Amino acid sequence: MSTAARSVAPDFLGPAPGGGWCLTGRRCAACAEDLFGRQDRFCPACGAEALTDVEFGDRGTVWSYTVLRNPPPGPRRAQDPELPCPLALVELDDAPLRVAAPLAVPVERVRIGLAVRLDPRPLFVDEDGARVVGIRFREVGR
Amino acid sequence: MNPDDVVVAGVGMHPFGRFDGVTPAQMGQAAMIAALRDAGMRWTDVEAAYFSSMYLPATSGARTLKPLGATGIPISDVEAACASGGVAVKQAIMGLRSGEYGCVAVVGAEKMPRGFMDPRMIFEPWQIEIGTDVNPGYWAMRATRHMHDHGTTEEQIAGVAVKNHRHSVHNGYAMYRKEFSLAEVLGSPLVCDPIRLLEICAPNEGAAAAVLVRGDRYRGDGRAPVRIAGCAQVLAEFSADWRAPMHSLSARDVERVPPTTRAARAAFEQAGLGVDDVSCFEVQDTDAFSELEAYEHLGLCAVGESGRLIDSGATALGGAMPVNVSGGLISKGEPVGASHLGQVVELVGQLRGTAGPRQVEGARVALAHVLGAAGNCAVTVVHR
Numbered sequence: 382m383s384t385a386a387r388s389v390a391p392d393f394l395g396p397a398p399g400g401g402w403c404l405t406g407r408r409c410a411a412c413a414e415d416l417f418g419r420q421d422r423f424c425p426a427c428g429a430e431a432l433t434d435v436e437f438g439d440r441g442t443v444w445s446y447t448v449l450r451n452p453p454p455g456p457r458r459a460q461d462p463e464l465p466c467p468l469a470l471v472e473l474d475d476a477p478l479r480v481a482a483p484l485a486v487p488v489e490r491v492r493i494g495l496a497v498r499l500d501p502r503p504l505f506v507d508e509d510g511a512r513v514v515g516i517r518f519r520e521v522g523r
Numbered sequence: 524m525n526p527d528d529v530v531v532a533g534v535g536m537h538p539f540g541r542f543d544g545v546t547p548a549q550m551g552q553a554a555m556i557a558a559l560r561d562a563g564m565r566w567t568d569v570e571a572a573y574f575s576s577m578y579l580p581a582t583s584g585a586r587t588l589k590p591l592g593a594t595g596i597p598i599s600d601v602e603a604a605c606a607s608g609g610v611a612v613k614q615a616i617m618g619l620r621s622g623e624y625g626c627v628a629v630v631g632a633e634k635m636p637r638g639f640m641d642p643r644m645i646f647e648p649w650q651i652e653i654g655t656d657v658n659p660g661y662w663a664m665r666a667t668r669h670m671h672d673h674g675t676t677e678e679q680i681a682g683v684a685v686k687n688h689r690h691s692v693h694n695g696y697a698m699y700r701k702e703f704s705l706a707e708v709l710g711s712p713l714v715c716d717p718i719r720l721l722e723i724c725a726p727n728e729g730a731a732a733a734v735l736v737r738g739d740r741y742r743g744d745g746r747a748p749v750r751i752a753g754c755a756q757v758l759a760e761f762s763a764d765w766r767a768p769m770h771s772l773s774a775r776d777v778e779r780v781p782p783t784t785r786a787a788r789a790a791f792e793q794a795g796l797g798v799d800d801v802s803c804f805e806v807q808d809t810d811a812f813s814e815l816e817a818y819e820h821l822g823l824c825a826v827g828e829s830g831r832l833i834d835s836g837a838t839a840l841g842g843a844m845p846v847n848v849s850g851g852l853i854s855k856g857e858p859v860g861a862s863h864l865g866q867v868v869e870l871v872g873q874l875r876g877t878a879g880p881r882q883v884e885g886a887r888v889a890l891a892h893v894l895g896a897a898g899n900c901a902v903t904v905v906h907r
Contacts, residue, residue, distance in 0.1 A: 389652050393649070393770065406771070415773075416771045417772070418771060426761045429685050444668065446667055447715040447716050447717075448715065448716040449657060449660065449715060450612045450713045450714055450715070451639075453642070453655075453656055454638065454639035454642050455641065455643060455646070455651040455656050456651070459652045462652070462654045466892065468660050468664070472774050473774075475772060478772065478773065478774055479773075481655045481661075481770075481772075484654060493668070502653070515564070515652055515653035517652075
């Protein structure tokens with residue numbers, strides 16, 4: 382499967398049960414806090430250790446946003462995003478979480494309250510020929 | 524004087540800016556020597572030192588200060604992102620109040636590369652890959668949401684930059700000392716909407732230092748002594764704040780107290796003072812919006828009212844609650860490890876009445892505030 386796609390952050394973005402991709406995380410059995418990603422061992426909200434893996438839905442709403450006007454800094458294998466590039470805090474529809482992610486939405490259409498869906502972006506092809514994808518959202522219906 | 528009193532016996536500063544060919548150790552030494560001269564003391568009087576930086580390698584404190592005299596005193600490096608200088612002050616106070624030391628030096632120094640901060644300092648590799656690693660981006664999203672919730676305008680945000688750049692004209696330690704009109708600020712390029720180039724602080728270079736002395740060891744020098752009334756450091760609680768690249772942010776509707784509010788409350792409680800007692804403030808204006816938010820979180824106005832507060836002129840020099848009369852980080856730049864001590868240097872000058880054209884008349888109590896990655900926040904209150 383040298384052409385299979387893989388996630389750049391498997392603890393945060395993984396295969397959805399029904400195919401495609403979904404955001405992944407953990408839920409605290411003690412206080413019901415939802416945590417984005419599967420790297421926490423203890424619930425940061427209450428300290429409990431009883432965390433179970435969950436998959437989140439792919440729908441959300443823009444809670445706030447900014448627009449990148451310059452290439453982001455740092456070393457990356459991915460192509461720089463096309464500028465200007467909106468970045469948003471997306472509040473998930475089925476979990477009280479806000480996730481920071483780029484948006485594949487024209488700048489003039491971005492607004493707080495915009496309904497978006499997960500649409501991972503191919504970032505680069507790795508040594509094994511696999512396409513590596515990262516979190517991104519786009520407008521629902523587009 | 525009471526042994527629990529902590530006196531700022533002397534302060535010193537190396538200007539903030541760009542100094543090619545000057546090492547951070549040389550800048551730190553310049554600030555330290557200036558602080559010792561100001562205190563009328565010598566390096567051999569210092570019994571311990573705390574050195575704050577974020578970008579410098581291990582033992583930078585020893586490398587900076589040991590050349591002033593290899594007296595064998597403990598010299599420790601401390602780091603808490605933008606609040607690093609507050610940690611140095613806090614550690615010094617605890618060392619003095621415990622009785623272990625009578626005189627402690629605090630020095631902050633930094634030499635940061637040009638441009639955006641290196642994202643590897645605070646972001647995960649996958650966050651860098653997807654391009655969410657732009658530091659001002661996280662602050663800018665707070666501004667967008669505030670505008671949406673409270674009707675805060677781009678003109679009000681720009682008003683902070685206009686005010687701070689105007690103040691900076693009188694500060695020889697500032698990197699930028701130039702006045703800009705509202706039209707010029709609003710005409711400067713967007714960096715991360717709605718934040719523009721002239722509304723943002725530049726990571727840069729510089730150093731600042733203070734000599735702190737326990738009350739019963741303070742000899743006096745004819746000036747009204749400046750004391751530290753309170754100093755607190757806190758970290759944002761879970762998801763209360765995203766001034767850090769935290770990947771998990773709760774959207775639960777839980778009332779959480781912002782780190783700035785918690786740090787200020789703790790410092791005021793130590794001081795037996797309140798926000799109404801403060802004559803002038805130096806606050807973390809990483810970008811112009813951050814200063815507006817600080818107004819609300821420090822209690823200068825109610826939540827949502829900061830836009831109207833900047834419009835009123837109350838936070839400008841000559842107003843009822845002047846903020847960042849030094850020009851703020853927007854004008855001085857932010858050498859992260861030195862920024863809080865730079866605020867303390869400014870405020871000691873204000874309390875001594877030696878601040879020249881930017882003097883706040885009759886200043887008696889002053890507050891310094893820093894806030895950065897991971898929600899690290901420090902507040903120091905000084906009084907005379």
